[in-house]
Amino acid sequence: MKKRKIALAACITGAIALTACNDDGNADNDSGEEIANIDGTSLTEEALTNELKNEFGPQLFNQMIQDTILRQQAEELDIGEEEVDSELEDMREQMGVEDDEQLLEMLQMQLQIPVDSIDELKEDFLLPQVVIQELSTAEVDITEEDKEDYYEENEEALTEVEVRHILVEDEETAEEVLSELEDGTSFEDAVEEYSQDTASVPEGGNVGSFPQEGHQMDENFAEAAFELDVGEISDPVESQMGYHIIEVLDRNETYEELEEEIESSLTQEQSKSPEEVVQELMENADIEITDSNYEDWLEEPGAMAM
Structure with missing residues (x-):
C-alpha cells in the first residue's frame, strides 16, 4: 500500500516539478521549446509536460491534498521527531538492517521505493504513517476484563x-x-x-x-x-x-506471558483501517478548488487510493 504511494508520488512529483520549472514564474509561457528531434519531428517541452500532467495530474492532485491533510493532522496531534524516529527504528528491525545506508539501499533496490535520504523517508512516508496509526487507534478502549475474556476464549490458539x-x-x-x-x-x-x-x-x-x-x-x-x-x-x-x-x-501460555499479544490483537480488531482514517479526514476537511480547471480532478473520499 505505502510502497505504491511513494513510487507514484515520486514519479509524478517530478513531472509537475518539471512543469513548474518550465514556467519560470510565467503562466503564459507556451514557447514550445524543442527538447528533442526524432528524424525531423520535434518534441517540445510543452508537449512533454502536458502529457505528464494529463497522465499523472489527477492522481498527484489528490495525493497532494491527502498529504497536506495528514501533515496538518501531525501538527494537531503534536507528532514530533521522537515518534517518527521510533517508527524508523521499527522499520530497521523489521527489514533486518542496522544502519540508514543499508535501509535506503534495500528500499531503493529491492522494494523500488525512490527515496534518496532518511529525511525524505521520514517526511514523505513515516510521518503520514504515524498520523494514520494514531488516528486509527484513537477510539480503541480495551479493559482488563476484555483481555481476560479474550484469553479464556483463545487460550490454546494463543x-x-x-x-x-x-x-x-x-x-x-x-x-x-x-x-x-x-x-x-x-x-x-x-x-x-x-x-x-x-x-x-x-x-x-x-x-x-x-x-x-x-x-x-x-x-x-x-x-x-x-x-x-x-x-x-x-x-x-x-x-x-x-x-x-x-x-x-x-x-x-499463561495470561501474564501473553498479555501483550492479547492487547495487540484486540487493538487491531478495534482499530480503523488506514482507508477509513483517510476517508474521514477527507470528508471533514474544508477543500476548496479555486481553479475551475481542476474541479473534476478531486475524487470522492471513498475512491481515494492509499
Whole structure:
C-alpha cells in the first residue's frame, strides 16, 4: 500500500516539478521549446509536460491534498521527531538492517521505493504513517476484563513456542545428528555442521516464536514443536523442506506471558483501517478548488487510493 504511494508520488512529483520549472514564474509561457528531434519531428517541452500532467495530474492532485491533510493532522496531534524516529527504528528491525545506508539501499533496490535520504523517508512516508496509526487507534478502549475474556476464549490458539532446529536432507542424516546430540554434541555445534537452513544457522538454529494457530510454519513442524516440553528434543520430523531435529527453548501460555499479544490483537480488531482514517479526514476537511480547471480532478473520499 505505502510502497505504491511513494513510487507514484515520486514519479509524478517530478513531472509537475518539471512543469513548474518550465514556467519560470510565467503562466503564459507556451514557447514550445524543442527538447528533442526524432528524424525531423520535434518534441517540445510543452508537449512533454502536458502529457505528464494529463497522465499523472489527477492522481498527484489528490495525493497532494491527502498529504497536506495528514501533515496538518501531525501538527494537531503534536507528532514530533521522537515518534517518527521510533517508527524508523521499527522499520530497521523489521527489514533486518542496522544502519540508514543499508535501509535506503534495500528500499531503493529491492522494494523500488525512490527515496534518496532518511529525511525524505521520514517526511514523505513515516510521518503520514504515524498520523494514520494514531488516528486509527484513537477510539480503541480495551479493559482488563476484555483481555481476560479474550484469553479464556483463545487460550490454546494463543500459546506460543520458541524453537530452534537442525534441517537436513534425509532421515538417515537426521538420525545421525540425533545420535550425536544424545552423545553430548552441543545443539549449536550440530547446527553449524549439519543444518541446511542458512537463515537460522547464525542464530544457532533459532527460528523464533510462533503461535499454535495462525502461524506460517510447516504443519508437521508446528505440530511436533507443540508436543515437546521446554528443553526437549524431537525425533526426526519430516516437512516439505527435509527432516528437522527440533528443540523447544521456551513456551508462553499463561495470561501474564501473553498479555501483550492479547492487547495487540484486540487493538487491531478495534482499530480503523488506514482507508477509513483517510476517508474521514477527507470528508471533514474544508477543500476548496479555486481553479475551475481542476474541479473534476478531486475524487470522492471513498475512491481515494492509499
